[in-house]
Amino acid sequence: xxHRSVEVPVIARVEGEGALHIxxxxxxxxxxxxxxYEPPRFFEAFLRGRRFAQVPDIVPRICxxxxxxxxxxxxxxxxxxxxxxxxxxTHELRRLxxxxxxxxxxxxxxxxxxxxxxxxxPNAIEMAKTHxxxxxxxxxxxxxxxxxxxxxxGREIHPVSPRVGGFSKAPHRRDxxxxxxxxxxxxxxxxxxxxxxxxxxxxxxxxPAEMVSMVSEDEYPMNVGAxxxxxxxxxxxxxxxxxxxxxxxxxxxxxxxxxxxxxAPYLTGPLARVNLNAQHLTPVAREVAERTGLSVPExxxxxxxxxxxxxxxxxxxxxxxxxEAYAPPDPPSVPVEPRAGRATWTTEAPRGTLYxxxxxxxxxxxxxxxxxxxxxxxxxxxxxxxxxxxxGVLDSSDEDLTRLCxxxxxxxxxxxxxxxxxxxxxxxxx
Amino acid sequence: MSASGGAGAQGASERERAxxxxxxxxxxxxxxxxxxxASCDGCQLQILDAEEALLELAGAIRIVNFAEASSHxxxxxxDVTLVEGSISTPEQEEQIRQIRRDTRFLITIGxxxxxxxxxxxxNATGRHEEFIRAVYPTPAYVASLEDSHPIADYVDxxxxxxxxxxxxxxxxxxxxxxxxxxxxxxxTSPVCVECKRRGYVCVVVARGEPCLGPVTRTGCGALCPGWxxxxxxxxxxxxxxxxTGALARRFAELGLPPKQAAARFRFITGWAPAFREAAEELxxxxx
Numbered sequence: 001x002x003h004r005s006v007e008v009p010v011i012a013r014v015e016g017e018g019a020l021h022i023x024x025x026x027x028x029x030x031x032x033x034x035x036x037y038e039p040p041r042f043f044e045a046f047l048r049g050r051r052f053a054q055v056p057d058i059v060p061r062i063c064x065x066x067x068x069x070x071x072x073x074x075x076x077x078x079x080x081x082x083x084x085x086x087x088x089x090t091h092e093l094r095r096l097x098x099x100x101x102x103x104x105x106x107x108x109x110x111x112x113x114x115x116x117x118x119x120x121x122p123n124a125i126e127m128a129k130t131h132x133x134x135x136x137x138x139x140x141x142x143x144x145x146x147x148x149x150x151x152x153x154g155r156e157i158h159p160v161s162p163r164v165g166g167f168s169k170a171p172h173r174r175d176x177x178x179x180x181x182x183x184x185x186x187x188x189x190x191x192x193x194x195x196x197x198x199x200x201x202x203x204x205x206x207x208p209a210e211m212v213s214m215v216s217e218d219e220y221p222m223n224v225g226a227x228x229x230x231x232x233x234x235x236x237x238x239x240x241x242x243x244x245x246x247x248x249x250x251x252x253x254x255x256x257x258x259x260x261x262x263x264a265p266y267l268t269g270p271l272a273r274v275n276l277n278a279q280h281l282t283p284v285a286r287e288v289a290e291r292t293g294l295s296v297p298e299x300x301x302x303x304x305x306x307x308x309x310x311x312x313x314x315x316x317x318x319x320x321x322x323x324e325a326y327a328p329p330d331p332p333s334v335p336v337e338p339r340a341g342r343a344t345w346t347t348e349a350p351r352g353t354l355y356x357x358x359x360x361x362x363x364x365x366x367x368x369x370x371x372x373x374x375x376x377x378x379x380x381x382x383x384x385x386x387x388x389x390x391x392g393v394l395d396s397s398d399e400d401l402t403r404l405c406x407x408x409x410x411x412x413x414x415x416x417x418x419x420x421x422x423x424x425x426x427x428x429x430x
Numbered sequence: 431m432s433a434s435g436g437a438g439a440q441g442a443s444e445r446e447r448a449x450x451x452x453x454x455x456x457x458x459x460x461x462x463x464x465x466x467x468a469s470c471d472g473c474q475l476q477i478l479d480a481e482e483a484l485l486e487l488a489g490a491i492r493i494v495n496f497a498e499a500s501s502h503x504x505x506x507x508x509d510v511t512l513v514e515g516s517i518s519t520p521e522q523e524e525q526i527r528q529i530r531r532d533t534r535f536l537i538t539i540g541x542x543x544x545x546x547x548x549x550x551x552x553n554a555t556g557r558h559e560e561f562i563r564a565v566y567p568t569p570a571y572v573a574s575l576e577d578s579h580p581i582a583d584y585v586d587x588x589x590x591x592x593x594x595x596x597x598x599x600x601x602x603x604x605x606x607x608x609x610x611x612x613x614x615x616x617x618t619s620p621v622c623v624e625c626k627r628r629g630y631v632c633v634v635v636a637r638g639e640p641c642l643g644p645v646t647r648t649g650c651g652a653l654c655p656g657w658x659x660x661x662x663x664x665x666x667x668x669x670x671x672x673x674t675g676a677l678a679r680r681f682a683e684l685g686l687p688p689k690q691a692a693a694r695f696r697f698i699t700g701w702a703p704a705f706r707e708a709a710e711e712l713x714x715x716x717x
Contacts (some may be wrong), residue, residue: 045557112499
């Protein structure tokens with residue numbers, strides 16, 4: 001029996017800190033743990049005792065990359081509990097706000113975090129030397145997403161305008177109109193970007209998976225919708241905690257989610273959304289799906305990158321439609337009277353479904369909070385992907401094996417800050 | 431906040447480090463590293479979001495260790511190190527001391543690194559165990575310090591950039607100043623001053639809305655009042671005339687009960703001494 005021990009200090013380009021431990025004996029994986037050592041920050045604990053109005057300023061601090069998702073799940077849930085009728089146009093402005101976050105987060109992942117893998121480059125700065133025009137275009141598109149978040153939220157990281165009842169201030173049409181030519185420019189470039197990504201050599205991991213996403217009769221889901229899975233489950237935010245269950249494993253500061261009845265892992269995120277909502281894809285998004293070879297049903301996690309490009313395109317097209325039809329909500333927000341009870345809601349964060357629950361007292365004080373971020377829902381599935389993927393590549397060099405493992409993890413664009421960030425790979429070969 | 435204004439520092443606040451000529455390596459540009467402790471990644475994202483400026487800077491500096499952005503990671507020494515996040519685990523206590531040994535000019539970025547962050551809401555509550563139990567079914571699996579600490583509690587810090595998140599402009603100014611061999615000049619005045627400069631209507635006077643603007647450092651450009659709401663203190667205490675007691679009395683006049691007023695101070699940067707003390711005073715008067 002040959003003995004080989006490999007230690008790779010850091011897997012990079014994910015959000016948050018974790019490590020990967022793999023032990024291989026005679027071509028058999030005897031141990032595999034995705035260890036999350038991002039320190040816990042206890043949001044659910046210190047939300048207790050806070051007034052509901054502070055919640056939209058607290059929860060975005062869980063994640064600098066998807067603060068809008070956190071604000072939206074919280075605000076929608078509390079508004080439903082309090083019976084708030086938001087001013088006309090609020091739904092559309094929130095959707096536009098979310099489009100900004102999808103564009104920003106997806107382009108950040110595809111070009112700054114993931115694409116260097118496929119070119120065997122260490123980072124986007126090196127990629128900017130080999131593919132200057134492409135990187136410049138990508139950064140330009142990402143900038144549009146950031147700017148949309150800022151024009152609506154005040155700033156793109158931890159926006160300040162969203163509140164229970166609406167927005168503290170709504171942008172004027174003249175603030176949004178300058179985005180139209182920029183969005184049209186971005187939309188023209190998406191098919192070319194799709195062709196580039198399709199040309200990159202990629203591993204594949206075809207295996208069945210239960211995929212979970214919000215669904216809506218009216219539109220591609222972001223803020224509003226019920227829940228569905230590719231195995232035919234139908235549920236919603238009020239039953240989320242019964243259908244899924246969180247489990248605590250020793251090697252992780254992030255909880256893992258599984259289906260409560262079968263104990264089986266599931267997958268949430270862009271690939272799940274495209275599978276369950278293909279009928280709502282916008283025209284150029286459809287074209288991008290075709291060019292990247294993504295046709296549903298599709299459960300190969302390596303096509304998540306394609307799904308992000310499809311959704312980036314959809315978000316651009318939706319943003320154009322929403323801005324063309326935009327009329328500012330007037331007033332921008334309505335007063336809110338709290339009432340006691342349970343608030344639950346899901347929205348679709350860039351990485352997948354984000355569930356919030358708040359138990360609220362009569363005076364609007366948070367009694368208990370529960371937040372289930374997409375990355376912790378995907379962690380178990382990531383481990384299983386690694387188990388399925390590794391046997392085929394065990395003969396690779398340690399360097400290649402590390403890169404391939406990182407790619408399997410990075411398919412999920414994991415946000416470990418959310419789930420409780422650099423990954424360290426310890427590989428033991430015995 | 432000036433280079434020496436270590437919020438929460440245990441004696442480190444009196445050290446004058448920014449006046450020391452910063453590290454400039456003429457051989458390929460200074461070596462820059464970015465590290466993360468307990469945080470949301472938002473401040474690092476401000477670096478990534480500086481896209482074009484970043485590509486331009488990439489010609490003048492060498493980012494040799496930035497795990498979020500690159501799989502190429504070099505060990506120290508570093509000329510300039512940016513640290514996001516608070517010290518929250520026993521491992522981080524060791525890690526930050528090593529980073530300090532490896533670094534010539536240490537810049538802490540963001541509310542977590544400079545004042546412990548929102549996760550410092552657990553500090554001095556005596557409820558750390560309860561907090562772990564509230565979030566994790568099996569508390570024994572979780573290694574976490576009782577308190578969340580600013581970096582300056584452990585090591586000398588040469589420059590603190592506050593904000594949740596930090597302001598990109600302030601960060602780029604700090605780095606470009608260092609490249610020129612100049613000490614960065616970071617505003618220390620309160621949000622109120624910025625509101626007046628910009629001609630914003632005062633949210634306290636006009637709407638009776640509680641606002642931390644009189645005691646909070648600007649760096650945000652008076653963002654919240656500009657967006658029709660009260661400041662919630664995410665850049666931490668302003669240096670001068672930090673009259674939190676007078677503001678607390680104003681909150682009372684606006685009808686805010688002491689406990690709710692305290693919760694305004696005990697928030698994103700609530701562990702910064704000026705805000706912590708204000709909250710404690712209010713809590714003592716609470717029924």
